[in-house]
Amino acid sequence: MLVAHGSRRQASNQEVELLVEQLRQRLSGKFERVEGAFLELAEPAVDQQLCELAAAGIEEIVILPYFLAAGKHVEHDLPELLEQTRKQYPQCQLTLLNHIGLLPGLLSLIEQVLD
Amino acid sequence: MLVAHGSRRQASNQEVELLVEQLRQRLSGKFERVEGAFLELAEPAVDQQLCELAAAGIEEIVILPYFLAAGKHVEHDLPELLEQTRKQYPQCQLTLLNHIGLLPGLLSLIEQVLD
Numbered sequence: 576m577l578v579a580h581g582s583r584r585q586a587s588n589q590e591v592e593l594l595v596e597q598l599r600q601r602l603s604g605k606f607e608r609v610e611g612a613f614l615e616l617a618e619p620a621v622d623q624q625l626c627e628l629a630a631a632g633i634e635e636i637v638i639l640p641y642f643l644a645a646g647k648h649v650e651h652d653l654p655e656l657l658e659q660t661r662k663q664y665p666q667c668q669l670t671l672l673n674h675i676g677l678l679p680g681l682l683s684l685i686e687q688v689l690d
Numbered sequence: 691m692l693v694a695h696g697s698r699r700q701a702s703n704q705e706v707e708l709l710v711e712q713l714r715q716r717l718s719g720k721f722e723r724v725e726g727a728f729l730e731l732a733e734p735a736v737d738q739q740l741c742e743l744a745a746a747g748i749e750e751i752v753i754l755p756y757f758l759a760a761g762k763h764v765e766h767d768l769p770e771l772l773e774q775t776r777k778q779y780p781q782c783q784l785t786l787l788n789h790i791g792l793l794p795g796l797l798s799l800i801e802q803v804l805d
Contacts, residue, residue: 579758579759580759580761582759582761582762583761583762584760584761584762584765586760587759587760587761587765588759590759590760590791591759594791594797594800597797598797598800598801598804601797601801602801602804602805605804605805606804637804639800639803639804641758641759642758643694643756643757643758643790644694644695644697644702644703644705644706644756645699645701645702645705646695646697646698646699646702647697647698647699650699650702672803673803675758675800676705676709678799678800678803679803680799680802681799682709682712682713682716684793684795684796684799685709685713685754685790685793686713686716686717687795688754688787688788688793688794689713689717689720689721689752689754690717690720
């Protein structure tokens with residue numbers, strides 16, 4: 576599950592949806608489902624998406640925060656939403672990955688585009 | 691010049707400053723200066739940093755928006771700040787790059803971490 580901030584601009588949310596669709600195709604052998612969710616301003620909301628997956632009997636959800644820097648959303652809001660879901664669906668394992676800004680290789684990617 | 695959103699969390703802004711420092715080291719042969727700036731909630735502000743560089747006689751500033759999705763900040767606020775600087779310093783060339791979310795290779799990087 577890819578978690579993005581969400582924007583008032585529909586085109587921005589569509590960028591995220593397109594990425595989720597591309598990941599879905601590439602990771603279909605590894606994950607049963609690949610979904611996106613938004614913290615604000617767009618649907619589906621994170622808690623809504625987590626509940627839907629947990630209620631569908633998914634045993635483990637891996638959450639990738641689609642954020643470059645660890646602000647309040649990544650450090651506080653998202654862990655809190657996960658905690659709520661853990662209480663409601665204790666049988667579902669939730670794994671929170673590092674946000675995108677900490678991905679190994681990001682620096683080299685930026686360097687390439689500036690070179 | 692790397693432009694990030696800026697956060698109330700100082701640790702988040704420091705992540706950006708660290709990245710700028712790393713890029714500065716890696717790109718010292720290609721760029722005379724590598725600087726960071728924030729749209730909100732942190733210093734230096736984008737207009738302030740642009741003016742400082744332009745006033746220092748820098749002939750071209752390449753601006754990389756450190757954003758994953760093109761919301762209002764990337765599509766509206768940042769181009770407007772650039773336009774203001776262009777009027778004030780017409781001799782300084784401002785080049786706005788695509789935001790990070792459109793970097794070629796980002797999808798593969800995400801795929802790797804999920805694999």
